[in-house]
Amino acid sequence: MTDSLRDLATQLERFAEDRDWSQFHSPKNLASALIVEAGELLEHFQWQTEAESRALSQDKLAAVGAELADVLLYLVQLASALGIDPIAAANAKIQHNARKYPADLSRGSSRKYDEPSP
Amino acid sequence: MTDSLRDLATQLERFAEDRDWSQFHSPKNLASALIVEAGELLEHFQWQTEAESRALSQDKLAAVGAELADVLLYLVQLASALGIDPIAAANAKIQHNARKYPADLSRGSSRKYDEPSP
Amino acid sequence: MTDSLRDLATQLERFAEDRDWSQFHSPKNLASALIVEAGELLEHFQWQTEAESRALSQDKLAAVGAELADVLLYLVQLASALGIDPIAAANAKIQHNARKYPADLSRGSSRKYDEPSP
Amino acid sequence: MTDSLRDLATQLERFAEDRDWSQFHSPKNLASALIVEAGELLEHFQWQTEAESRALSQDKLAAVGAELADVLLYLVQLASALGIDPIAAANAKIQHNARKYPADLSRGSSRKYDEPSP
Numbered sequence: 198m199t200d201s202l203r204d205l206a207t208q209l210e211r212f213a214e215d216r217d218w219s220q221f222h223s224p225k226n227l228a229s230a231l232i233v234e235a236g237e238l239l240e241h242f243q244w245q246t247e248a249e250s251r252a253l254s255q256d257k258l259a260a261v262g263a264e265l266a267d268v269l270l271y272l273v274q275l276a277s278a279l280g281i282d283p284i285a286a287a288n289a290k291i292q293h294n295a296r297k298y299p300a301d302l303s304r305g306s307s308r309k310y311d312e313p314s315p
Numbered sequence: 316m317t318d319s320l321r322d323l324a325t326q327l328e329r330f331a332e333d334r335d336w337s338q339f340h341s342p343k344n345l346a347s348a349l350i351v352e353a354g355e356l357l358e359h360f361q362w363q364t365e366a367e368s369r370a371l372s373q374d375k376l377a378a379v380g381a382e383l384a385d386v387l388l389y390l391v392q393l394a395s396a397l398g399i400d401p402i403a404a405a406n407a408k409i410q411h412n413a414r415k416y417p418a419d420l421s422r423g424s425s426r427k428y429d430e431p432s433p
Numbered sequence: 434m435t436d437s438l439r440d441l442a443t444q445l446e447r448f449a450e451d452r453d454w455s456q457f458h459s460p461k462n463l464a465s466a467l468i469v470e471a472g473e474l475l476e477h478f479q480w481q482t483e484a485e486s487r488a489l490s491q492d493k494l495a496a497v498g499a500e501l502a503d504v505l506l507y508l509v510q511l512a513s514a515l516g517i518d519p520i521a522a523a524n525a526k527i528q529h530n531a532r533k534y535p536a537d538l539s540r541g542s543s544r545k546y547d548e549p550s551p
Numbered sequence: 552m553t554d555s556l557r558d559l560a561t562q563l564e565r566f567a568e569d570r571d572w573s574q575f576h577s578p579k580n581l582a583s584a585l586i587v588e589a590g591e592l593l594e595h596f597q598w599q600t601e602a603e604s605r606a607l608s609q610d611k612l613a614a615v616g617a618e619l620a621d622v623l624l625y626l627v628q629l630a631s632a633l634g635i636d637p638i639a640a641a642n643a644k645i646q647h648n649a650r651k652y653p654a655d656l657s658r659g660s661s662r663k664y665d666e667p668s669p
Contacts, residue, residue: 354472
């Protein structure tokens with residue numbers, strides 16, 4: 198885990214301990230909280246066109262950033278609770294995807310996008 | 316953004332460019348893909364008890380790590396597409412939560428957990 | 434509840450009892466299962482344009498119908514577990530929305546769509 | 552579709568037409584709105600124990616009913632937009648599940664619950 202992500206994890210562990218909230222933070226509950234926040238993130242985009250989503254107002258951008266942060270905070274807590282290094286897991290997944298979708302065969306193709314994703 | 320998260324972002328941008336996938340990667344679509352992966356993550360826990368979710372088998376842990384990685388990869392891509400620094404946003408949210416839930420008033424209480432979360 | 438939804442509910446109760454699955458069907462777990470299925474539903478649309486989503490192939494339409502059914506089955510089971518009549522709740526919500534978004538003030542406006550929805 | 556679900560669908564079509572909202576109601580957007588509401592539904596349960604979720608207060612029950620209604624309203628609108636009969640689709644899925652999980656082989660087992668669900 199990077200220093201900054203590790204720093205987030207450390208802060209969040211202390212935050213939960215100080216409030217005696219660790220009892221609520223089972224992986225099951227953290228995975229639920231993560232998707233709830235992912236819904237709050239998506240809510241900002243649900244009625245927008247794709248073009249509108251590429252050109253957010255400053256207010257909207259700040260609100261979206263706060264929801265994205267919530268998702269990341271639960272992701273870091275879930276990873277900590279399970280002993281997973283999220284950066285190592287992400288790098289492994291990038292390697293996996295590189296083998297699964299070779300650039301020369303996947304270029305410009307939306308094939309990936311018509312099938313269940315990895 | 317930390318070097319490691321920035322490195323992920325750089326890899327993912329190159330990955331999408333090499334496949335001409337940037338056309339699909341509007342913030343709206345990335346936020347959708349993120350919640351779809353969050354669903355695949357939650358699926359592993361949906362019928363488990365909280366206690367079971369704290370004691371995953373090695374196989375399950377590996378599968379959960381791969382789904383968690385997918386969430387992180389879309390989160391990093393969404394942040395890049397919007398010009399958001401996810402670590403800065405997360406630190407700002409921690410500060411916000413520290414003011415909202417003072418340790419001495421929130422200890423052991425599930426008050427937060429009975430109301431819509433931040 | 435309508436006869437057809439009641440009939441679904443009755444079938445699902447018997448189905449769970451026959452398999453001794455009621456132990457897994459707490460409202461918490463059913464609400465998790467519902468959102469997991471909602472993710473599988475959204476997955477079909479995540480990389481599509483809105484126009485493409487209005488013109489699905491027959492194969493895609495069948496797959497989407499099966500995911501939509503999964504969402505409905507968990508919704509019915511969750512309503513049953515809580516003693517909620519989903520049709521009555523839906524009618525009450527329509528009345529609520531009619532007061533919240535008067536037709537003459539909301540016409541053509543995307544105001545609703547720029548703010549957190551009801 | 553049952554009369555009551557068909558009646559909901561008819562009301563919702565008129566509601567959207569009266570406000571000129573049909574332009575926003577692509578299947579892609581409706582599937583996004585559905586999962587956002589599913590998140591608001593799950594939010595009520597995310598920090599609860601399973602036992603607590605089986606014994607909601609009257610206030611909580613009313614709030615959960617309103618969120619469940621929102622999910623149903625978007626489900627009905629999505630089905631209408633695609634020309635899917637949700638009751639027929641649900642009955643087909645129940646038949647599918649009956650073949651996939653024979654009662655005598657699935658009784659008391661959580662096998663289903665350890666694997667990707669149907």
